[in-house]
Amino acid sequence: MKVLVPVKRVVDYSVRVRVKADGSGIDLNGVKMSMNPFDEIALEEAIRLREKGQVDDVTALSIGPRTVQDTLRAALAMGADKAVHIELPADTPIDSLAVAKLLDAIVREDGYSLVLLGKQAIDTDLGGTGPMLAGLLRWPQASFASELTLIDTHLRVVTETDSGLRTLELPLPAVVSADLRLNTPRYASLPNIMKARSRPITVRTPAELGVDVTPRLRQRAVSPPPARAKTAIRVESAADLVRSLRAEGALK
Amino acid sequence: MYLTELHEQVRDLARQFSDEVIRPAAEALDHDERFPSEIYDEMAKLGLFGIGVPEALGGPGFDSLTYALVMEELSRGYASVADQCGLVELIATLLVRHGTKEQQALLGDILGMRTKVAYCITEPEAGSDVNGIRTTAERDGTGWVLNGGKIWIHNAPVADLGFVLARTDKSAGHRGMSIFVVDLHAAGVERGPKEHKMGQRASQVGALNFTDVRLPATARLGEEGRGFHMMMSVLDKGRVGIAALAVGIAQAGLEAALDYAGTRKQFDRTIGEFQGVQFLLADMAKDIEAARLLVHSAASHIDRGLDATKACSMAKCFAADIAVARTADAVQVFGGSGYIRGFEVERLYRDAKICQIYEGTNQIQRVIIARELMKKGARG
Numbered sequence: 001m002k003v004l005v006p007v008k009r010v011v012d013y014s015v016r017v018r019v020k021a022d023g024s025g026i027d028l029n030g031v032k033m034s035m036n037p038f039d040e041i042a043l044e045e046a047i048r049l050r051e052k053g054q055v056d057d058v059t060a061l062s063i064g065p066r067t068v069q070d071t072l073r074a075a076l077a078m079g080a081d082k083a084v085h086i087e088l089p090a091d092t093p094i095d096s097l098a099v100a101k102l103l104d105a106i107v108r109e110d111g112y113s114l115v116l117l118g119k120q121a122i123d124t125d126l127g128g129t130g131p132m133l134a135g136l137l138r139w140p141q142a143s144f145a146s147e148l149t150l151i152d153t154h155l156r157v158v159t160e161t162d163s164g165l166r167t168l169e170l171p172l173p174a175v176v177s178a179d180l181r182l183n184t185p186r187y188a189s190l191p192n193i194m195k196a197r198s199r200p201i202t203v204r205t206p207a208e209l210g211v212d213v214t215p216r217l218r219q220r221a222v223s224p225p226p227a228r229a230k231t232a233i234r235v236e237s238a239a240d241l242v243r244s245l246r247a248e249g250a251l252k
Numbered sequence: 253m254y255l256t257e258l259h260e261q262v263r264d265l266a267r268q269f270s271d272e273v274i275r276p277a278a279e280a281l282d283h284d285e286r287f288p289s290e291i292y293d294e295m296a297k298l299g300l301f302g303i304g305v306p307e308a309l310g311g312p313g314f315d316s317l318t319y320a321l322v323m324e325e326l327s328r329g330y331a332s333v334a335d336q337c338g339l340v341e342l343i344a345t346l347l348v349r350h351g352t353k354e355q356q357a358l359l360g361d362i363l364g365m366r367t368k369v370a371y372c373i374t375e376p377e378a379g380s381d382v383n384g385i386r387t388t389a390e391r392d393g394t395g396w397v398l399n400g401g402k403i404w405i406h407n408a409p410v411a412d413l414g415f416v417l418a419r420t421d422k423s424a425g426h427r428g429m430s431i432f433v434v435d436l437h438a439a440g441v442e443r444g445p446k447e448h449k450m451g452q453r454a455s456q457v458g459a460l461n462f463t464d465v466r467l468p469a470t471a472r473l474g475e476e477g478r479g480f481h482m483m484m485s486v487l488d489k490g491r492v493g494i495a496a497l498a499v500g501i502a503q504a505g506l507e508a509a510l511d512y513a514g515t516r517k518q519f520d521r522t523i524g525e526f527q528g529v530q531f532l533l534a535d536m537a538k539d540i541e542a543a544r545l546l547v548h549s550a551a552s553h554i555d556r557g558l559d560a561t562k563a564c565s566m567a568k569c570f571a572a573d574i575a576v577a578r579t580a581d582a583v584q585v586f587g588g589s590g591y592i593r594g595f596e597v598e599r600l601y602r603d604a605k606i607c608q609i610y611e612g613t614n615q616i617q618r619v620i621i622a623r624e625l626m627k628k629g630a631r632g
Contacts, residue, residue: 032260034264070257070261073261074261077261187265187268187269187298188261188265189297189298189299189312190262190265190298190299190300190303190312190314191299191307191311191312192299193258193261193262193265193312194307194312194313194314195307197258
């Protein structure tokens with residue numbers, strides 16, 4: 001059984017992003033980039049399934065310019081068996097639907113039984129790819145997984161919802177998106193980081209896959225959030241706190 | 253900058269491991285003077301020992317710059333842990349360069365921390381002046397007999413294998429010393445008590461005494477009479493390692509001081525709003541960055557096969573000096589709290605001091621820098 005894990009190269013979580021002076025986007029010049037943390041969790045889960053002998057092959061896939069190969073090398077160092085790079089010219093904008101279509105094409109071509117991906121990427125926080133991919137493939141899906149068990153040919157997935165936990169059972173093939181609590185990704189070891197440098201990466205193009213990646217969304221402007229007003233006040237007692245909260249309308 | 257993504261990837265791994273595993277454990281390890289096997293086992297699994305050992309010999313095969321980056325990050329968590337990494341790196345480098353196939357087979361267990369090593373040079377009469385060693389190895393049939401004693405030996409209380417510098421020819425001076433690989437569980441090896449140190453207290457340090465310890469012919473590392481030169485050949489890398497370790501201590505001090513300056517309030521404002529404190533922080537940051545660049549430059553000298561002697565001595569000397577001076581400043585930012593056990597900066601200040609002493613005192617480093625200047629000129 002083969003698992004596909006799409007991994008996105010994003011601005012590292014520790015970076016304080018800045019908006020470009022002309023408002024056209026985020027300034028990525030010299031900014032540290034890393035694998036999207038939720039994708040890392042998805043990859044860890046896939047590797048664990050393989051280590052349990054339930055999966056034969058874990059393929060990491062990334063879409064973008066040449067630099068995304070560094071992210072694929074990180075995936076190989078963690079334990080992915082194969083890496084696929086769908087190459088786009090630098091600075092090509094791409095939206096969730098185009099990503100889902102590319103993944104759809106790859107899944108149909110290479111025959112995966114499970115796509116495990118992050119619930120969202122921490123750059124745009126859209127979270128659209130997983131559901132769109134499931135829709136295109138007409139596969140069942142489970143989003144925000146915090147527990148995943150593979151039993152023969154179906155999956156039991158515990159997902160997080162606003163009101164609590166929900167347990168789903170899905171027949172394979174399926175699409176599952178990983179939430180924060182699914183696992184803690186391992187560290188890649190130094191020998192594996194080194195070995196990953198010389199592993200092959202399969203390079204594909206949208207044209208080969210017959211996918212038009214022209215975005216249907218256009219980003220018009222990006223602006224930083226307005227500075228928050230300093231509204232914090234110090235209160236002397238619990239009674240004062242309740243009075244203040246009532247005055248603000250937070251308590252009735 | 254000049255770091256590749258591969259460098260950054262390894263540095264980030266060491267940084268994350270340091271933040272998650274090492275730094276939270278440092279205070280207790282300092283207090284208990286305990287050898288943290290559990291941390292070393294995890295590090296071994298990640299390949300953080302023997303960073304420069306080639307892949308053919310079972311290591312990851314990274315360059316000296318990577319080694320320096322890892323040392324700084326480990327040390328930022330706790331210098332004793334970094335120093336264990338430094339010790340293994342030195343021994344591994346000796347084995348890679350001078351070991352027989354049979355001796356190199358030891359690398360697997362050394363890098364896996366199943367065999368703990370000690371590098372045994374210093375003696376009561378031989379500190380900076382290594383030529384003063386009195387430990388002897390005399391021929392005995394096909395093998396050798398080792399007699400003498402070593403002090404201040406890192407890992408002595410816990411080590412399985414000693415790499416011992418001994419005199420094999422009393423009349424030959426620097427050319428009369430050889431290195432032997434000694435099983436420290438063998439008859440005739442006696443360990444002194446663990447020393448209680450000012451800083452880097454999780455590093456186990458003590459004496460080793462050898463009385464008629466019989467060594468097989470295969471125990472000698474490299475050529476007879478070349479022990480001093482072999483030792484010197486790995487010194488550059490050792491100094492880069494300690495320099496990076498010193499930078500890591502200072503960096504931890506800066507992080508703690510910056511954090512404290514932003515939260516501690518006096519006169520209705522954070523102390524970081526006062527220029528007097530800002531200047532302390534600015535001096536820390538610029539000295540640390542200068543030391544780091546010296547370290548990276550020295551490591552790059554080694555990686556490019558250039559003569560790295562002066563660069564390594566400058567890095568070690570400067571980094572150790574600023575580590576002491578700037579952790580003292582970190583204590584100053586903390587005020588009275590910084591003088592109290594349990595505050596990280598108090599430990600950092602103690603941990604920093606040895607950096608001016610071990611791996612060649614900073615006075616010796618200045619002697620080396622001056623000698624190189626006289627030999628090669630101001631730009632040499």
